[in-house]
Amino acid sequence: MKKIMKLFLLLMITSSGFAQNQQQSSGPNEYNVPVEYYTLDNGLKVILSPDETAPTAIVAVYYNIGFRIEPKDRTGFAHLFEHMMFQGSQNLGKMEFIKLVQENGGVLNGSTRFDFTNYFEIVPANKLETMLWAEADRMRGLDITQENLTNQQGVVKNEVKVNVLNQPYGGFPWLDMPQYANTNWYNAHNFYGDLEDLDAATLEDVESFFNTYYSPNNAALAVVGDFDMEKAKQWIKEYFGDIPAADLPKKPDISEPRQEKEKQFVKNDSLANKPAMAIAYHMPERNTPEYYAMGLLNQILVQGDNALLQKKLVDELGYTSNVSGGINYLGNMFNYNGPMQFMFNFTYDNETSKEQVVTAVDEVMNNLKITPEMLDNAIVKMRSQLYDDLGGTFGLGRADLLATFALFDDDPARINELEGEFKKVTPELMNKTVSEYLRRSNRTILTVNPLLANNENPN
Template identity: 60%
Template sequence: MKLGIYRAAFLAAASLAAVIAPAASAAPGAVAALSPVKAEVPVEYHKLANGLKVVISPDRSVPTATIGVYYGIGFRLEPRNRTGFAHLFEHMMFQGSKNLGKAEFIGLVNANGGVLNGSTRFDFTNYYQAIPSNTTETFLWAEADRMKGLAITQENLTNQQGVVKNEVKVNVLNQPYGGFPWLDLPQLANTNWYNAHNFYGDLKEIDAATLGDVQQFFDEYYAPNNAVLVVAGDVNPAQVMGWVERYFGPIPASRNLQFPDISEPRQTQEKRAVKTDALAPQPALAWAYHVPPKNTPEWAAMRLIDLMLIQGADSRLTKVLVNEKGYTGNVSGGINWPLGSPYDYNGPMLWSGTLIHGADVTDDAILADVDAVVKDLQDNLVSATELNRAKTKARSELYDTLGDGYRFGLVNLLASFALFDDDPGRINRLEAEIGQVTPELIRKTAREYLRPTNRTIISLKPGAAAPSGEAAAVPTATTTATK
């Protein structure tokens, strides 16, 4: 789903703009809460009259800046009968604007030794670049130029329809395990069309997009009142706000900003399906559970459950399925996996797991071992040692994200919290949220959200090819719901 990265010589690495405090000591065997603030990220938050949210995070450690523009439109919010439209539009944004011709935005970044990228996710489409800080004004102007005046032409649309269709063919239709399970699980586990459609796009619907569709989509969703601008790095906040007011301030807000209901009912029956993949050399298995609502104590507990069960060589499922039983060499998964982080979405979400295994082991045998691991978490309180190790993992992952050399991870969190929660400062409370989780809350959350009736399972079998044009979904599957 990501546009290919355009790289040039960019000799810089941003350091973590944080003050690291020592961890609080705890009595032996006690479950120690993480101290309330470990990494303090500078955050300035503003809003323009046209609705644009602006987040600035100054960091003078190296002379670089990272600019991100996040639009609150992702693939689960795209119009009916236009699957893949959000992703198609991501490509359109690189086709030129009023003052920058086709590919000139990319060329401008490359000429200044920068790095850029863009991606489409469940709830947003983003565009970002890391550049020398002395060019910050230039790229604020460039982002504003395409926000207010994208080059929407039939030539550009036709060209990008071909690009996107080829991407679908390469990444899904002609790829072993293409779309498995990241495209398949949401379509089977969810019941609301907006969460359950093929978001990479049906080839016929990609072809059916018209110039009028593109213009309407741009006018409605690519507007300042549906966007967040983040500037992080070696910048002067007051100077940045002056530029932002100058270049983004005159852009009019959308007058027709409407979003569908994306809520999901509580799942009450297990769902199972079988998918046939002619290109796959071995069978595979995937499962998913709906996670608790975001920003709740149960969600924080689910984040730690994810770390305990599937993340890292010391995780429970890795120990059992890889080390003890030898079913596979790797178990992958997570919350919002593999399309994002546990934090950068805004709606119903799945915790999923997957593995490729030999033909000599049945899916039921694997699931029995998964169930045994889950049941232990539901029946017994997790030890202080294991819970603290999971909290340390969470803290380590957060620091890795904030310390990314291009600041993309930092920008992503700031933009997500501003876009979805109107609260970019939450980035400095993440450790406290995780630190408050107790063994009792872990058990309670496992009992409610890891129940079999909240689970979806897909078995992938090597075999005959699926009908043409349908391999991007689960249409070859036989689905049964069991209590």
């Protein structure tokens, strides 16, 4: 997969901006993404969004299954299954899907997130039909064998060892924080997978998981790019239309109780050379006014050189060289569907104490009062970020929002309402959101303690 990732990163670097020929129905400064949305008889949600600015097409299939609701005692299973999807289907042998895309001049990838698993291909526009056929072929049925399962169990376990267990700051904070900040198992277990659980997965587990969650009535198909609408509809019906639907289980309760007391934890790390800190606050419920207010507070506190935490911790005190963070470390503030944290993290000098750092953060938080000017600047930054997301990687960001809004809200057209929702936010709402969600009792602090060679503990 290294070659795929290199090509994907190249596309990210060379990607064009947001399509310049979008209709301007809402005014000269607002975008309007074309959206045609319908559902096949088997339940597959289909979103078509044409864009003629480049002769490319994106096929993105999103399944409504992610880390959050994978089976208990099978941690990491959703991610393991992502790997299984490249092991062969009815008409394509092992790894032939990848070969098909690359030989047709395209790139591809897949990922597992909190609430979905996705697969996408970016190809020359004249190869759209081929990609639709290929995605339908593996939705119709995988080549599920013990050999493939055993092989991918080894691949995923090695990935865990390389990316988490044997890496300084491995899993910090994206994998660690949900386990500390949340209380509900579905939100708080090891999403990457415990090695014992990965070993315990059986062929029957894989078959059951596929037949249940990889069904058309648990999926959304987004097509973005330069294509003929009627031909695309014809191909989608031909290749996906007769795939049988499945009986979907009732989704578990993934809600989190209101946090009433600050939590603090320390993670020892023998490979780290500096202490690190992550601070997370539980988010408001998705799509509420406070949710959009938190999106703007993220811009004020963390994003960019003028962010308040950056100015305090980097420019004024020199405790760290950079503060990073945001809402949903495995995506963006839009593509999740459950409890989430607003979080920021940084490393800091061994000579600086944890207490000094927390005191500095508290100074920013305790003095945070949003003015109209601060709000206006945050909206400008958010709008810029949103346009980057929509136009990046030949429209992949657009496909992502269309597919997730179809899965989570049954309303992909809400992609055109986002800017308006942010503009509804007032300074009064912002300050109310600060009081309720950026309170100390709503936060979790996780510190990485480097185990220095001389056994000194800097904190």
